[in-house]
Amino acid sequence: MKRRILSLTVVLSMVLAMIPAFSLTASAAFEGANGGNGTDGSPYEINTLDQLEAFREYINADDDGGSGEYFKLTAPIDMSAKYNAENSTSWTPIGNASNKFQGTFDGGNFTISGLYINNKPFYAGLFGYSQGGTIKNLAVSGNIASGSWAGGIVGDNHSGSSIKNCYYSGTVAG
Numbered sequence: 001m002k003r004r005i006l007s008l009t010v011v012l013s014m015v016l017a018m019i020p021a022f023s024l025t026a027s028a029a030f031e032g033a034n035g036g037n038g039t040d041g042s043p044y045e046i047n048t049l050d051q052l053e054a055f056r057e058y059i060n061a062d063d064d065g066g067s068g069e070y071f072k073l074t075a076p077i078d079m080s081a082k083y084n085a086e087n088s089t090s091w092t093p094i095g096n097a098s099n100k101f102q103g104t105f106d107g108g109n110f111t112i113s114g115l116y117i118n119n120k121p122f123y124a125g126l127f128g129y130s131q132g133g134t135i136k137n138l139a140v141s142g143n144i145a146s147g148s149w150a151g152g153i154v155g156d157n158h159s160g161s162s163i164k165n166c167y168y169s170g171t172v173a174g
Helices: 002-033 049-060
Strands: 044-046 070-073 104-124 127-130 134-150 154-157 162-173
Touching: 044 049, 104 127, 104 154, 127 134, 154 162
Parallel strands: 044 070, 070 104, 104 134, 127 154, 134 162
Antiparallel strands: 134 154
16 A cells, blocks of 8 residues: 555656646747847747747747737748648647737748648637737738638737738638
8 A cells, every 4th residue: 555655656746747847848949949038129039930830839828928028030931841731731820819919020021931721710810819919021921711800910910919011922711
């Protein structure tokens, strides 16, 4: 009986020790791999699809949606090899109804191409839902087939948000 209690205690301790690692994964993966410290003068830098995906996970898991944080695209990104109709893989947008994007994203006058979203019921775009966020200096191209609140840059650009010097090239059906 004592061995069983000791074994359960050890297993429980190991599981509890891993919980902080899992909860910090999106944040640590994004913040630790990117240049900058998230300020206006030193924004987090994004220059690969992996970093864009980590940024998305960071925002979608962050209850304040990156409020007060700055992010900058530092190179063009082509999403088409991973997100496309051939392998039926759709992009999951940055920001959602639970965790709205609230930071500042500067596209650095670069293009994110190959955006593909199919059958996302709500909030479809590179960004799904922005409230109080700023998205600027960005070009996006791709194809979106969605339900409600669809747009190339942002599906729902809610109150207090702004989109500046951006354009979308492609199709949007919603």
